[in-house]
Amino acid sequence: MKKKYGFMMSAVLAAGTLLSACGTNDESSGGGSGSEEGDKNNFKVAMVTDTGGVDDKSFNQSAWEGLQMFGEENGLEEDKGFKYVQSTAASDYQPNLSGLVRDNYDLIFGIGFLMQQDIQAIAQQKPEAQLALVDSVAVNESGEPLENVASITFKEHQGSFLVGVIAGMQTKSNKVGFIGGVDSELIKKFESGFKAGVKSVNPDAEIFEQYAGDFNAAEKGQAIAGTLYDKGADIIYHAAGGTGNGVFTEAKNRAKNGEEVWVIGVDRDQHEEGMPENVTLTSMVKRVDTAVIEVSKQTMEDSFPGGKVTEFGLEEDGVGIAETQENVSEDALKKVEEYKEKIQNGDLEVPKTDEEYEAFVSSL
Amino acid sequence: MSILRGKWSAISVPLLSVALGLFVGGIIMLVSGYNPFVAYAALFNGIFSNTYVLGETIRQMTPLILSGLAVAFAFRTGLFNIGVEGQLLVGWLASVYVGLQFEGLSPFVHIPLAILAAGVAGAIWAFVPGLLKAKYHVHEVITTIMMNYVALHVVNAIIRTYLLAPGERTEEIHQSASLQSAFLESITDFSRLHYGIVFAIIGAIIMWFLLWKTSTGYELRAVGFNKYASEYAGINVRRNIILSMVVSGAFAGAAGAMEGLGTYGYMTVMPDFTGVGFDGIAVSLLGANSALGVVLAAALFGGLKIGALNMQSVAQVPTQLVEIVIAMIIFFVASSYLIHWISNRVNKRGKI
Structure with missing residues (x-):
């Protein structure tokens, strides 16, 4: 196994950190697998990455970490029981997905809404295939859900609300910023949730929002962050993928010059991206790994959630604030817990769109 | 080696380059710890199977x-x-x-x-x-x-x-x-x-x-x-x-x-x-x-x-390796001058 030494190392390390963070691994998986070994070992699950690749420090990586954990827990062998296939170009999505269908995988994940078209096409061509689409809802021409696709979405607005609460509590200038990747329904959920969170705890705060029009333009992210910080914002929440890397660059440059500025990360715990200047206040994590594990489990237990939209929100631990909380004040954390409860109880409906946000603010 | 010159060179040089490219690609796989025969068999199946x-x-x-x-x-x-x-x-x-x-x-x-x-x-x-x-x-x-x-x-x-x-x-x-x-x-x-x-x-x-x-x-x-x-x-x-x-x-x-x-x-x-x-x-x-x-x-x-x-x-085998193979093929085509030169040398020596 020398060939994959480097990769295995990083995989083991990544899985290790996750496992240790999750606390004790339940022991039943070891004992339980004995009796059902035959059944479980026949299960084959795979994922197709988008062009970001499996080491993109974000979405795809998180999904693969989830799949690895699922494989380990159930005694599956890598490359036989669980594996990933990378796409180098958008035109690879379909042959990659289709190849796994022909290899009789029991469950195939398409990571990211970019694969929606291809998943929809294959689902209709191969009704016997079981597919899962992350971040979007697979439908046929008449807009009805496809019976053999499990659609996975996240309640990003809920997680964004919580980091908004932190921003609202900890801003000193009473001005915060939001930088979005591409102005779309998905990113609006981040924006509306965040703004609602800020306003809930700090009604006087001023919020600047701006879209970069791109998920992969770090230089734009940096320029916009510069503008927002110049306007007086001291905390910026970015929901902009690779563009967000520029936000970190700008914040770190300013931190070096003695300014006190913060960034709120997205998708994963982005604490590392803010080092060594330590500019990451917190991050809104989206647990793609949890979702991948959950849907894989259900499928293995013969309850594949095909045709359904499985939404991962606060209750399912699908979204939330990052585990690194050293920069978050005690008061803010208390407030976060308070609001978390309210959201879970249904006492508070977090807005997802501009209209819902307007209604939310006027009701405060 | 005369096949590498004259009117046949337009065909023989690219063919030789492809062969050399696959060969060097195979060596790179071997060095990186992959079995080139398994890989190329998979490649072949992936085109024709x-x-x-x-x-x-x-x-x-x-x-x-x-x-x-x-x-x-x-x-x-x-x-x-x-x-x-x-x-x-x-x-x-x-x-x-x-x-x-x-x-x-x-x-x-x-x-x-x-x-x-x-x-x-x-x-x-x-x-x-x-x-x-x-x-x-x-x-x-x-x-x-x-x-x-x-x-x-x-x-x-x-x-x-x-x-x-x-x-x-x-x-x-x-x-x-x-x-x-x-x-x-x-x-x-x-x-x-x-x-x-x-x-x-x-x-x-x-x-x-x-x-x-x-x-x-x-x-x-x-x-x-x-x-x-x-x-x-x-x-x-x-x-x-x-x-x-x-x-x-x-x-x-x-x-x-x-x-x-x-x-x-x-x-x-x-x-x-x-x-x-x-x-x-x-x-x-x-x-x-x-x-x-x-x-x-x-x-x-x-x-x-x-x-x-x-x-x-x-x-x-990572898909990038195929890009290396393609790059190698291009390298050998582009250096066809080198192939010509070698074939000339061999020919001359043969004549002497």
């Missing part, structure tokens, strides 16, 4: 033929068209735009119209560097590269502003403009094989006919051999430079139409270049800038790219 992958291979080679023809055509006039990528993008957008209009048109009118629009868009995009080269001697390599970026961002801006549909892309084109075919899909187990291959082959025939069977083609090639001599002989060099770029751009635009009308049926906001245009340079080089050579080289590269997916899935 079933009708699906065969269909996908032909689908992949379709735009490669046209982008290869674009590079080769300009090269025959002594021009390096590095801007095929950008011309392809504007062609793609133009074909999709026409495909979105004119609902209810007959496919026999709509498809040629959309491809024509793509060709015209690519031609216009290539006309600018051609004009700059002819009038002001601005080097076409620089201008075409710059035009690639202009194309990428202009195309994205147009889609975002005027044609955006959910999912960061345009709407699907009307059925009457689509090259997709239920019949071809059914015989290839739902691959995305489409009728574009017919147009690509027609493109190759047009290139061959234009360059070798018309007096215009004779002039274009003469300029490529020696533009000063051509000028002395009374050929309008400027006109031929512009013409060559325009035709080259039209081929590149048509390559974009293959993606727009065939593979996808829409256009997405492009985060980055497709790479098809840049691969065209390699295809043209391996194909010795001839029409038939380009078709064969496109088949090889298309096959390698589709086979690589299976190689990754079955033998866990």
Whole structure:
């Protein structure tokens, strides 16, 4: 196994950190697998990455970490029981997905809404295939859900609300910023949730929002962050993928010059991206790994959630604030817990769109 | 070794380069700890083992033929068209735009119209560097590269502003403009094989006919051999430079139409270049800038790219290794001078 030494190392390390963070691994998986070994070992699950690749420090990586954990827990062998296939170009999505269908995988994940078209096409061509689409809802021409696709979405607005609460509590200038990747329904959920969170705890705060029009333009992210910080914002929440890397660059440059500025990360715990200047206040994590594990489990237990939209929100631990909380004040954390409860109880409906946000603010 | 020189060298050097490229690729796999035999078997199976992958291979080679023809055509006039990528993008957008209009048109009118629009868009995009080269001697390599970026961002801006549909892309084109075919899909187990291959082959025939069977083609090639001599002989060099770029751009635009009308049926906001245009340079080089050579080289590269997916899935060899193999093949083709030199040395020694 020398060939994959480097990769295995990083995989083991990544899985290790996750496992240790999750606390004790339940022991039943070891004992339980004995009796059902035959059944479980026949299960084959795979994922197709988008062009970001499996080491993109974000979405795809998180999904693969989830799949690895699922494989380990159930005694599956890598490359036989669980594996990933990378796409180098958008035109690879379909042959990659289709190849796994022909290899009789029991469950195939398409990571990211970019694969929606291809998943929809294959689902209709191969009704016997079981597919899962992350971040979007697979439908046929008449807009009805496809019976053999499990659609996975996240309640990003809920997680964004919580980091908004932190921003609202900890801003000193009473001005915060939001930088979005591409102005779309998905990113609006981040924006509306965040703004609602800020306003809930700090009604006087001023919020600047701006879209970069791109998920992969770090230089734009940096320029916009510069503008927002110049306007007086001291905390910026970015929901902009690779563009967000520029936000970190700008914040770190300013931190070096003695300014006190913060960034709120997205998708994963982005604490590392803010080092060594330590500019990451917190991050809104989206647990793609949890979702991948959950849907894989259900499928293995013969309850594949095909045709359904499985939404991962606060209750399912699908979204939330990052585990690194050293920069978050005690008061803010208390407030976060308070609001978390309210959201879970249904006492508070977090807005997802501009209209819902307007209604939310006027009701405060 | 005489086979490496003379009239056979156009065939023997590329073949030897392919063999050497695969060989060096195999060594790299071995060094990285992969079994090259397993990997190449998976690669081979990934191209030929079933009708699906065969269909996908032909689908992949379709735009490669046209982008290869674009590079080769300009090269025959002594021009390096590095801007095929950008011309392809504007062609793609133009074909999709026409495909979105004119609902209810007959496919026999709509498809040629959309491809024509793509060709015209690519031609216009290539006309600018051609004009700059002819009038002001601005080097076409620089201008075409710059035009690639202009194309990428202009195309994205147009889609975002005027044609955006959910999912960061345009709407699907009307059925009457689509090259997709239920019949071809059914015989290839739902691959995305489409009728574009017919147009690509027609493109190759047009290139061959234009360059070798018309007096215009004779002039274009003469300029490529020696533009000063051509000028002395009374050929309008400027006109031929512009013409060559325009035709080259039209081929590149048509390559974009293959993606727009065939593979996808829409256009997405492009985060980055497709790479098809840049691969065209390699295809043209391996194909010795001839029409038939380009078709064969496109088949090889298309096959390698589709086979690589299976190689990754079955033998866990990263797809990047196929890119290394392709790079090696290009390296050996480009260093054909080296091969010639070695073969000359061996021959001389043999004679002495």
